[in-house]
Each structure stands twice: as C-alpha cells, then as structure tokens.
Amino acid sequence: MPHLPQLRIPATYMRGGTSKGVFFKLDDLPAAARGPGAARDALLMRVIGSPDPYGKHTDGMGGATSSTSKCVIISRSSVPGHDVDYLYGQVAIDSAFVDWSGNCGNLSSAVGPFAIAQGLVDASRVPADGTCTVRIWQANIGKTIVAHVPMANGEVQETGDFELDGVAFPAAEIQLEFLDPSDDDAGDGAARGMFPTGAVVDTLEVPGVGRFEATMINAGIPTIFIDAAALGYSGTELQDAINEDKAALARFEAIRAHGAVRMGLIDDIAQAATRQHTPKVAFVAPPREHVTSSGKTIGTGDVDLLVRALSMGKLHHAMMGTASVAIATAASVPGTVVNRAAGGGARNAVVFGHPSGTLRVGAEAVERDGRWTVTRAIMSRSARVLMDGQVRVPAGTV
Structure with a gap:
C-alpha cells in the first residue's frame, strides 16, 4: 500500500x-x-x-x-x-x-x-x-x-x-442576541411559521409510544416539547436514566420522526435517519427539588420549570443553545406545553433547570393577526x- x-x-x-x-x-x-x-x-x-x-x-x-x-x-x-x-x-x-x-x-x-x-x-x-x-x-x-x-x-x-x-x-x-429566531423555513426553504401546524398545542399519536399533547415550534431550532408526566418522567432525570435505557431512546426517536413529519420537515418517518440534528425532542415539568449531575441541589423556587432535551439520539448533559431559544420562546406563548409547565401567564424571560443546573433566557414573542413570532432571544454564554x-x-x- x-x-x-x-x-x-x-x-x-x-x-x-x-x-x-x-x-x-x-x-x-x-x-x-x-x-x-x-x-x-x-x-x-x-x-x-x-x-x-x-x-x-x-x-x-x-x-x-x-x-x-x-x-x-x-x-x-x-x-x-x-x-x-x-x-x-x-x-x-x-x-x-x-x-x-x-x-x-x-x-x-x-x-x-x-x-x-x-x-x-x-x-x-x-x-x-x-x-x-x-x-x-x-x-x-x-x-x-x-x-x-x-x-x-x-x-x-x-x-x-x-x-x-x-x-x-x-x-x-459573552452575550448573544438571536434576531428573529422563529425559523420560518427551518433551513430548507419551505415557509411554515413559528408553529408549523398552526396550533400551539397538538395531539401527537406515535405507534408503540402513545397519544399525548405536544408543542412543535420552529424557534432557534425545530423542537418538539412534551409534558414529562405523559411519558412517565419527572423532569429531574440525569443522563444515565435515559441514555442507558435503549427502549426509552427508541421511543424518543419514534416521537422525533413522527413529529418531524407533522412539522413538515420530512415527508416520511424513514427520512428521520438522514436528518439527525433536527428536530430536537424535549420533555418539561413544573419545578421540584432535585440534585444536578454536579451534586448541586436545585430548589422549587430556583427555576420556573424543568427541561430535559435529547440531541443526536441521547439526553444532553446540559442544554443546547438553540433549544434554549425554543424553550424561552415557547414559554412566552400562553397555552404551550412549556408555558403550562412554567405556571402559565405572560413572560419575557424564563429560568429553567437542566441536568447540569439552570439557565436564564429571554425572548420577546408577539402575536399579530393570530400568528405568533419572536423578535429576538437573549442569553449569556462563554x-x-x-x-x-x-x-x-x-x-x-x-
């Protein structure tokens, strides 16, 4: 050779x-x-x-x-x-x-x-x-x-x-501003709007998983949000609880594939294998006291809600930045699964718990003629x- x-x-x-x-x-x-x-x-x-x-x-x-x-x-x-x-x-x-x-x-x-x-x-x-x-x-x-x-x-x-x-x-x-982050074309040129199905909450039925409510949003990155309790989770799970459970990972991938079809990102669930980065799947829950992966205790008053998100087929150790934009945006829109987990009402910022700790993200969402959009989202990173x-x-x- x-x-x-x-x-x-x-x-x-x-x-x-x-x-x-x-x-x-x-x-x-x-x-x-x-x-x-x-x-x-x-x-x-x-x-x-x-x-x-x-x-x-x-x-x-x-x-x-x-x-x-x-x-x-x-x-x-x-x-x-x-x-x-x-x-x-x-x-x-x-x-x-x-x-x-x-x-x-x-x-x-x-x-x-x-x-x-x-x-x-x-x-x-x-x-x-x-x-x-x-x-x-x-x-x-x-x-x-x-x-x-x-x-x-x-x-x-x-x-x-x-x-x-x-x-x-x-x-x-380093402060980041994501301007007009509602992902109207999701990167592939097809106009959809922030809520691609036209509703802030949909019923998603996935064979082998069940029937449950979901908020599907294009903001920061296309994301499918589900109530943790609907899937049998508390929202306090750490990586091993999900990533060591092959059956759970298969269920989340099935949810992702069916949600991608409903969002118009793919035409058939089989195409999900060639679009692994998007959409994301996340499950949310109201605050409760728990311990993070570093051993830090988070109290019920420290956050507005709890969020766990999967990326590339595994539970993320913290939170993706683009998913953080989606979380803040969905939290600011009354009636979404995320907004309900955060206690409802209007808000322009949210503090959420993730497996490694907490994060604060701001979002400015407005409704015009029955259509929601977000003008910008702000977060700090390093x-x-x-x-x-x-x-x-x-x-x-x-």
Whole structure:
C-alpha cells in the first residue's frame, strides 16, 4: 500500500458554551472542501474521527458525544450588514453523516471571538478595551446572531468570573442576541411559521409510544416539547436514566420522526435517519427539588420549570443553545406545553433547570393577526480557545 502523507489544515479547537468544536476559516480548507458535497463531509468526518464503530473518536478530534462532535466553517460575510458567515456541521458518531440542517447555539458564542482573532472583523470596529459587537450570518438557517464579545488590551477576553452550569470553570461572559429566531423555513426553504401546524398545542399519536399533547415550534431550532408526566418522567432525570435505557431512546426517536413529519420537515418517518440534528425532542415539568449531575441541589423556587432535551439520539448533559431559544420562546406563548409547565401567564424571560443546573433566557414573542413570532432571544454564554495550529488528516481524505 503506498504511503499517504498527512494534510495540515489550519484550525482552532474551541469551547463555546457547553459544546466543543473544530473551527476553520473557509479559505484554509482544501479547494475541494470549500463548497457543499461529499469532499467537505469526508474531510470533517475524518477530522472528528467518524464513523467510529467503537463510539470513542480515538482517531480524531471528536469527543464521542453530540456536544463534542462538531465543526464550524467561518468566512467574511457575503450578506450586507454582517461581519462573518457561520456554517455549522454536526458530525454523526458511528455513521458516515454530517447534518447541516440546523445551528449550534452553544458554538455560536465562539464565532465572534474566532472571527476577531482571525482578523475577519474590520479592525476599525474592534476596540482595544470594552465590547466588540460581531454580526453573524448563520448560514444553515439564514438568521442573524449578534455577539457582544469582551475585549482587553487589544485581544478577546477569555478569562473571567462568569459561571455557566455544565462548564467546569468560569470564563468571560459573552452575550448573544438571536434576531428573529422563529425559523420560518427551518433551513430548507419551505415557509411554515413559528408553529408549523398552526396550533400551539397538538395531539401527537406515535405507534408503540402513545397519544399525548405536544408543542412543535420552529424557534432557534425545530423542537418538539412534551409534558414529562405523559411519558412517565419527572423532569429531574440525569443522563444515565435515559441514555442507558435503549427502549426509552427508541421511543424518543419514534416521537422525533413522527413529529418531524407533522412539522413538515420530512415527508416520511424513514427520512428521520438522514436528518439527525433536527428536530430536537424535549420533555418539561413544573419545578421540584432535585440534585444536578454536579451534586448541586436545585430548589422549587430556583427555576420556573424543568427541561430535559435529547440531541443526536441521547439526553444532553446540559442544554443546547438553540433549544434554549425554543424553550424561552415557547414559554412566552400562553397555552404551550412549556408555558403550562412554567405556571402559565405572560413572560419575557424564563429560568429553567437542566441536568447540569439552570439557565436564564429571554425572548420577546408577539402575536399579530393570530400568528405568533419572536423578535429576538437573549442569553449569556462563554467561549475559550483550547488549542490552535494545524489539524492533520490523511491526504487521500479529500
């Protein structure tokens, strides 16, 4: 077998929120991988180490979880009024697949810092100290994100005292604004509206699972919300309670597939296998005292509701940023499953409990002519460069 040298591709390994991913500048990728298609997917899968039948990502940069099997491609923006275009790829772990159907809200917090450090933001707009505002075009779903990035001594400030449940160490706070996040086309060009079925609550019947109420929403990311009690859960579950239960995971996947059809995201439940990133499935419950994965006790008065969400077929260890937008949006609309779990009534912010702790997210939802929309959602995250240099893949990859 002939020897194949390794390609060396400039890359940065970053944490953003409760996720990690490999960040690239578009122009640094091999020419064949700069556009959509098999070459780009093959490159990103090899970088992450997928597909891995052992589920470990030993031969790649991935972390063998949905939160750590991610790649981001950044370029100067082609959209007026924006600094950079941000393209996100969710890499499957044990299959040869990259899902481009949605955004990663957690890694959105790392896009601004990466863009500034790589010189992709006009230098005249980058202060030596204070806050740099980076306007990001989220290319997967065609939405605007505004990142407010702290600066110190001419560089992105990464260290600080902002604590984020699900992240072990404090860092500098980055505020994100998701503008008009109701995902009217869900990334595929088909107009649907924030509630694609036209109702804030629907009855979903899934063979082998049952019949129950669900709120299906396109905001931040397409998400299916279900009352925890309807599925026999309390809303206080940690990862092992779900992820070690193969029958439960199969039920959630069936719910996701049938909900995706009802939302108009796919035409047939069999297509769900090729759209793993979206929609998400989450179950909600009113507050109750419980202990998080870190051993911290959350009291009934500490949160408005409890939420557990699945990503790429497993219960998430904390909460996806885009799902947080969906939670805040649904909580602000009277009558949704989420709003009811939070006690009902009007609200423009919500504090919810997740397996690692709590998170506060704000959303401004309005109803016009019987149609709900959300103008923006706001949350705080943090980000940090873990390593930069060159990632290597065998030359035959691309």
